[in-house]
Amino acid sequence: MASVRDLPNYASLPEAQTKAYAESLDSQDPLQHLRDEFIIPTIEDLQRDTISREGINKDSPKSIYLCGNSLGLQPRLTSERIRAYLDQWSTKGVFGHFKLLKESSELPPWVDIDDAAAAKMAGIVGAAPNEVAVMGTLTANLHLAMASFYRPTKERWKIILEGRAFPSDHYAVESQIRHHNFNVDDSMLLIEPDSAEHPTLSTEKILSIIDRHASTTALLLLPGIQYYTGQYFDIPLITAHAHSKGIMVGWDLAHAVGNVDVRLHDWNVDFAVWCNYKYMNSGPGAIAGMFVHEKHGKVDMEQLQSGQGGYRPRLTGWWGGDKSIRFKMANRFVPIPGAAGFQVSNPSALDLTSVLASLEIFHKTTMKDLRAKSIKLTGYLEYLLNQACSSLLSENEKDTSSIKSALPFSIITPTDPHFRGAQLSVRLSPDMLELVMVELEKHGVVVDERRPDVIRVAPTPLYNTFTDVWNFVHIFQDACSHAQTQLGDGRDPADVGKDGTLMRDTEDQKGWKEIK
């Protein structure tokens, strides 16, 4: 795992606040060349309502894209590889499934393209290639995993998850409980934060809830990184603790994969699921991923042949079946050992091509190096935000004991880099969100808002720079100061339009609100 020991103490360096310092960090960044692998939308790209590049201003500055936690940017290679995939299809037709091409390292026959993706993905999540399948979608994979790993009994039937889980995970768990005819109210154990002000969950709290419900809990499901707070959970410790109580453990890695250097095999995780459209940069809704620890993927041929099972029960489809007999159409399911045996359908080769293109870029570096840069980048963001926050307080406010209530914003993500990934979640003072977002958008800054008061800012080490972070904080500081002035003016923020001026119930305003 990447270490935080190399994190500079920015606060002790007077020059750290200057743009020249941010630029010097970029010039020393060993991963700086990777930014060129991505298409960064220009400010004009984002603001015009067409995609055509005809007649556009090529000199328009690039946006400051800090939203890789929601949708990662497009690698340049993606269109090249997808074009080649289209040629593979147009020139080979159905033979594209099996024909070995001279270009096969980039364009495997489609019948093997899932294996190629799993092999390239494995290192990203610290797994052996046979512990990973690139398949399905996150929520569908979560259902498939729970069908196999959530086997409730009268004695053990509960599922522990967080109270503020991403809605899809909450619904999936709820429906699995109902599917097994258990009562949701006494089966779904929700870990709630201590207070709305501090929405993170301490490891101690998680462990104590595990302890309290140890004998009746079947499954623990948590996110590697929490989508709202950006908190990175202690996966190895929590997993080991739950295991010591006989509980199965699954992790939703939507916000962790490609962000932090997880070691799923060594941490003995039972299963994990993730999507590939955030830090994995494979495109909106791209095919997802699933990890099944090798201990659960074994196939005992003797038992299987004698009709006694021989493999972990699961929901099956032909693509999880042994390749050597798959096309014999014998209707006797023999699972592929490992995660591939959990596949159901033949996967979209178009989608896998996009994942493979993105993985080519990941393979130009390592997760360890990306994480090392990420710790510095996010640490720098935190440092500059703290500086900006105190400079937005009036001298009067700085002197008072009520400094906390006067702060224009606070960071709700843990301050310890061990407990966060790239993302910082920033909670703004009441009513500021809309006003700040308008200003950020005007200046080509892309972050993500969670109403009523949080923005999530995620510098992504593959393509963001220290200068991006510096520029963002300066624009953000101005946006906060602008919002403070507007609110101080006694204007209702609901009446403030796209350009920050007052607007009342115009069509334009409605349209803008819908887009948000």
Ligand SMILES: Cc1ncc(COP(=O)(O)O)c(C=O)c1O
């Ligand atoms: C933590 C988390 N879980 C689940 C989902 C849903 O994923 P999908 O729609 O790809 O199934 C997302 C993102 O949309 C997410 O962030």
Ligand SMILES: Nc1c(O)cccc1C(=O)C[C@H](N)C(=O)O
């Ligand atoms: N998939 C999304 C979509 O189609 C629209 C808006 C947002 C999304 C997301 O993926 C949200 C994402 N899970 C997040 O935490 O930001």
